[in-house]
Amino acid sequence: MLNDILKAIPIGFGLSFMIGPVFFMLLQTSIIKGARAAIAFDLGVIFGDIFFILVAYFGSQQLLEEIKDDPRLYFFGGAVLFSYGLISYIQKKKEKENNIESVDKKAISKKSTYGKLFIKGFFLNFINIGVLGFWLLILIGIGPQLDFDSKRIFNFFAVIILSYFITDLGKIFLAKQLQKKLTPKVILKIKHAVAIIIMICGILLLIKGFIPNKDLGIE
Template sequence: MIDDIQAAIPLGFLLAFMIGPVFFVLLETSATKGFRAGISFDFGVIIADIVFLLIAYFSSFQLLENLSNQPGLFVFGGMILLVYGIVIFVKKASKKENLKASKGTYAGLMIKGFLLNFINIGVLAFWLGLIVIVGPSLDNDPNRILVFFSTMIIVYFMTDVFKILLAKQLKGYLTKDRIVMIKKILGLVIIVCGIVLIIKGFLPKEKFDIKEGIERISE
């Protein structure tokens, strides 16, 4: 059990630094709206990861096969990210940027975190691959799997808390022009992530075989 926990810790840490739209939106939210807002957003992200993890655990290879046969799911998710990124990029800044979050905003940020993570079908593919690779090494024991992935999620969240605290320190340096620049950069990052997902959806099936890719990694 201790070995499983030790193996999960570095993976949880690396997961927190996977570059994607959620990574940048978390930093932007924390820097502009503060610690509680960042935590609220991150809770939504974590909930989406847990949902994906449960889907991956109970679906495993069958869902992997479906993803390989239906790359349109990547195109759909990519299009949503693309549109979202364009909206952020072209949206004009209001006269007074709201740097404070209300209780209602916290709930909205949690939903935003959940949806932004949930529409990225690549996240589901990641958890599926991890289940397939890690499961056998844990003897497919439900208790060991629970300990491993629980540890991974906890380390992931704790690392995010440090990221939020660091981003919050930038709040005093944020002028209106800098906030606009940050949001435009954020929009571009999300646009690129959306385009990458769309391209994945148009790749030939032999280049898109997730199951084969995972088998190569495990060899």
């Protein structure tokens, strides 16, 4: 049992620092909207991971192998991700420079309800089909080591999710320390930067749909 836990903790810790749209959105939410909002967003992300873990565990391995490499899913996820980033960028651009200084930070922090942030976190994680591939590979790799024992597998993934969430809490509260130093102008720049990063992630997903894994040198 202890050996299983020691294997799971580094995976959860490393997963928390995987660079992608969720990583940057979590930091942005923590800095701009506060720790509680970021936790709501992060819980949505985690529920997305739990959904994919359940699909990987209960689904047919052969079917999942076909799904995770289906280029149409990468096209869909990439297009949605790019569109989301583009719309966010355009919306922020519409905010006039001469109105920036009148922006109320408290109004910004309360703009989105916790429920909407939860859904946003789940949505951003859900449209990235690579997350399903990640959990499938973890399951295939660790299953034999856990003797395909359902209890051990449950405990293993529970520890991964828990260590992932605890690490995210650390990131959230560290990022929140920057909140007092932000001006409305800086807040807009952060939103623009995150929107651009999300668009880039969408483009990368689209490229992944066009180029097979073998041509990218990915096993």
